Amino acid sequence: MERRVIVTGGAGFIGSHLVERLLSEGHQVTAIDNLSTGRIENLAGLDGLGKLNFVRADVTDESTVRRFFEGVDWIFHLAALADIVPSMQHPLNYHRCNVDGTVNVVEAARLGGVKRLIYAASSSCYGIPDMYPTPETAAIRPQYPYALTKFLGEQIVMHWGQVYKLPVVSLRLFNVYGPRSRTSGTYGAVFGVFLAQKIAGKPFTVVGDGTQTRDFTYVTDVADAFVKAAQSEVSHEVFNIGSGATYSVNRLVELLGGDVVYVPKRPGEPDCTFADASRARKILGWHPQYSFEEGVEAMLQHIDYWRSAPVWDPDSISEATRDWFNYLGTSTG
Helix, strand or coil: CCCEEEEECCCCHHHHHHHHHHHHCCCEEEEEECCCCCCHHHHCCHHHHCCEEEEECCCCCHHHHHHCCCCCCEEEECCCCCCHHHHHHCHHHHHHHHHHHHHHHHHHHHHHCCCEEEEEEEHHHHCCCCCCCECCCCCCCCCCHHHHHHHHHHHHHHHHHHHHCCCEEEEEECCEECCCCCCCCCCCCHHHHHHHHHHHCCCEEEECCCCCEECCEEHHHHHHHHHHHHHCCCCCEEEEECCCCCEEHHHHHHHHCCCEEEECCCCCCCCECCECCHHHHHHHCCCCCCCHHHHHHHHHHCHHHHCCCCCCCHHHHHHHCHHHHHHHCCCCC
8 A cells, every 4th residue: 555654864874775665665755854964865766766755854843844744644753863972062952853853743743643653763772771682671871962862752752642642653773784874973883984994994993892792783674664663553662673683893893804993992882782672573573684794795785885984093083082081981091
């Protein structure tokens, strides 16, 4: 069945993969993005897959958002400011986008009679967990404003679901990677950093000793989780979305191949992220398809995407993360 769908943040990393998936299934998709971090190039060629409408707009603009929500079947709310250090430096910007922007989206969804709203939450809400794999019932301990604002956004979504009977689902995403992953931001996602370094023939800047592990989850598996959540009859539920395993940064370096240089471990970061995604498997019928090794190989096949990405080194990382250590630690090491 063809559905009218909105993807906020649709020109972003995850958003563009979700748009591609929805178009391939015959849906009519409107991608809303202000292009502050999203890239219009991420949507290049996707209009050939089906009915795609791109709107350059900001979710903090209430009147603009409401214009597009009437009669929409599904809304996937992915628009957000990401990155840790900028959230410490400009917390009000993060609140406006990730909290106020989410209020605008859920209220527009309510007034427009939207049938389903799926929210992209963040596993960063768990902070440094007590339990691995980490279930949805784990304590919420955001360590920095980005994590806090994404969790507040989730609370808003759940509240609108409770009070206004808006059918909502929140997906807490763990360490998403894949083609089109972000190349911007203050010491951005590890894959973008490492692939730009590989292209430039520079050593990989490994944080700490590289034994820390992450639940790296491939982006098309994440897009599949969003679609399954929208297709389900489940409402007012929160699900972890993770690969079902956790992998060390040293293993990533081994798969990419190259020299290594070490930079100081950062305060407030967990030594491990590892999702207990059993509820998503049982209730949504979602199962990740990509192994870590397959995902890394797919990244290498698209390595040219990162040719224009910034190339970090220990000095530039030290400067870029200075505020991180100032706010959460005792020194820059």
